[in-house]
Amino acid sequence: MEHLRITSRRNPVARAAAALAASSRERRERDAFLCEGARLCRDAALSGVEVPVCFYTDEAAVKYQEYLEPLWRVCGEAFVIDPPVAQLLSSTKTPQGVFCVCRRAGAVAEGVVGFQPRRPCLILENIQDPGNLGAILRTAEALGGFRVFLLGDCCDPLSPKALRASMGAVFRIELALEPSPQQLFATLARMGYACHGAVPDCKARPVDAMDFAQGLHAVAIGNEGGGLTKAAVSLCTDLVTIPMGGRAESLNAAAAATILLWEMARKQER
Amino acid sequence: MEHLRITSRRNPVARAAAALAASSRERRERDAFLCEGARLCRDAALSGVEVPVCFYTDEAAVKYQEYLEPLWRVCGEAFVIDPPVAQLLSSTKTPQGVFCVCRRAGAVAEGVVGFQPRRPCLILENIQDPGNLGAILRTAEALGGFRVFLLGDCCDPLSPKALRASMGAVFRIELALEPSPQQLFATLARMGYACHGAVPDCKARPVDAMDFAQGLHAVAIGNEGGGLTKAAVSLCTDLVTIPMGGRAESLNAAAAATILLWEMARKQER
Numbered sequence: 001m002e003h004l005r006i007t008s009r010r011n012p013v014a015r016a017a018a019a020l021a022a023s024s025r026e027r028r029e030r031d032a033f034l035c036e037g038a039r040l041c042r043d044a045a046l047s048g049v050e051v052p053v054c055f056y057t058d059e060a061a062v063k064y065q066e067y068l069e070p071l072w073r074v075c076g077e078a079f080v081i082d083p084p085v086a087q088l089l090s091s092t093k094t095p096q097g098v099f100c101v102c103r104r105a106g107a108v109a110e111g112v113v114g115f116q117p118r119r120p121c122l123i124l125e126n127i128q129d130p131g132n133l134g135a136i137l138r139t140a141e142a143l144g145g146f147r148v149f150l151l152g153d154c155c156d157p158l159s160p161k162a163l164r165a166s167m168g169a170v171f172r173i174e175l176a177l178e179p180s181p182q183q184l185f186a187t188l189a190r191m192g193y194a195c196h197g198a199v200p201d202c203k204a205r206p207v208d209a210m211d212f213a214q215g216l217h218a219v220a221i222g223n224e225g226g227g228l229t230k231a232a233v234s235l236c237t238d239l240v241t242i243p244m245g246g247r248a249e250s251l252n253a254a255a256a257a258t259i260l261l262w263e264m265a266r267k268q269e270r
Numbered sequence: 271m272e273h274l275r276i277t278s279r280r281n282p283v284a285r286a287a288a289a290l291a292a293s294s295r296e297r298r299e300r301d302a303f304l305c306e307g308a309r310l311c312r313d314a315a316l317s318g319v320e321v322p323v324c325f326y327t328d329e330a331a332v333k334y335q336e337y338l339e340p341l342w343r344v345c346g347e348a349f350v351i352d353p354p355v356a357q358l359l360s361s362t363k364t365p366q367g368v369f370c371v372c373r374r375a376g377a378v379a380e381g382v383v384g385f386q387p388r389r390p391c392l393i394l395e396n397i398q399d400p401g402n403l404g405a406i407l408r409t410a411e412a413l414g415g416f417r418v419f420l421l422g423d424c425c426d427p428l429s430p431k432a433l434r435a436s437m438g439a440v441f442r443i444e445l446a447l448e449p450s451p452q453q454l455f456a457t458l459a460r461m462g463y464a465c466h467g468a469v470p471d472c473k474a475r476p477v478d479a480m481d482f483a484q485g486l487h488a489v490a491i492g493n494e495g496g497g498l499t500k501a502a503v504s505l506c507t508d509l510v511t512i513p514m515g516g517r518a519e520s521l522n523a524a525a526a527a528t529i530l531l532w533e534m535a536r537k538q539e540r
Contacts, residue, residue, distance in 0.1 A: 131401065135522060135524065135525065138521070138522060138525070139521060139522075139525045142514050142520065142521045142525070143514060143515065143521075144514065144515025145515060167522075208536050242532075243536070244412050244413060244414065245413065245414025245415060245535060245538070250412070251408070251409060251412045251413075251528075252405060252408060252409075252437075254405065254524065254525070254528075255405065255408070255409045255412070255524070255528045258521075258524075258525045258528040258529060258532075259528060259529070259532045262512075262528075262529045262532065265515060266478050266513070268515070
């Protein structure tokens, strides 16, 4: 099948794709998001997510052929784009020239629904930095199969910056958005999860003294400025802390999440 | 003492300060760097680093007075600056309007010299991302008194982005640059350090099985793309790995450093 060529930045298909990179509202309303980069697009193609459209430059067709082939197989339509169109779609200075539009519903679930109580969970409340969020999702994947809930008002895990930092983890981990702490903690409790709220309080239990080997566990982390909300803290089973010998007021959210995920992971069977 | 006012972006003092934010070569050659932000500048003032010059806007003088007072006490000269000058000095979209120039030699040491073998060490080789580097320095401080060596060709820990991510940790941890792996590993070995090279190799020893409680330990981490260089690996006492149940090819450098620092820290006496 011949792929049509887009030469103008005013082309409506290209403009509609660019709008997905620019706005989380656009992503929600149109149930779609834009991926950039050969590897991320291939990850999307291999994940089973629906890929209505992909775009690639002539240069990318040569340079990234092995990444593009799985993408061509699954996508609804494919377009060759000229470099100015790649610039329009890109969030980076030097675009690789590979993009695809994916169905949002294939990457994130809305609400704590359809959920089997098996895996350890990570709850991120009101995380605002997309780089931090992406990095945490990447770590949650690397350390093995955490389910992640974005609680309250987190930044969008499908923004270009979060996607880039996550290295495609959104396509492989189970990720759900849940605005209500009551809803989330009640559902987890009903399923038998112990929910541990991470706080910078030396009276809370040190994370390395927790018994994560038995039972079902979820750890909740708040945003960098304010920590967990009072509502979330009051709904947790207990509180956990990362003992710190240093003087920094706190670890950043990504570092705290990494330590908590690691402590849960290393105590599970390998 | 009345503080002089700078109204023009062409003022040579302001231009010289702005050049420090823009170029690591400028920072090296002039033995100075520029800090931005009320809190970071106060951290500089309280650290004992020499502060030849500070700058603040009228608005900042009101809003950040408690941060500025320690700065005024230690700095050589202080200038009030108009908002366009603050824009010139700033690396952020909405500057707080507080800046200071610090002596570089007070924040980083050149080479593995004048060094007492007491503390656990972290070696970062060829780390290129200033946000990652700053985040790692912040974690090295928070988890308690690591000495950090930047080995080979790392990005500059005194760039605006690295300083911002480090949250002032550069002013409180011991930080040294050492281009030569031979020099660094030989010096550490002579002092009795065991140097553990972190590699993504499941045949290396799992980090949580290491006995960090006894003796002196240094952990070396390579850059995200390539890992440790062969030269560094060959000079390490042994190799260590972070067991991963997931599918990500590797953790990012900041996440790997966080887990390694945490494993060293939690096994030290608290």
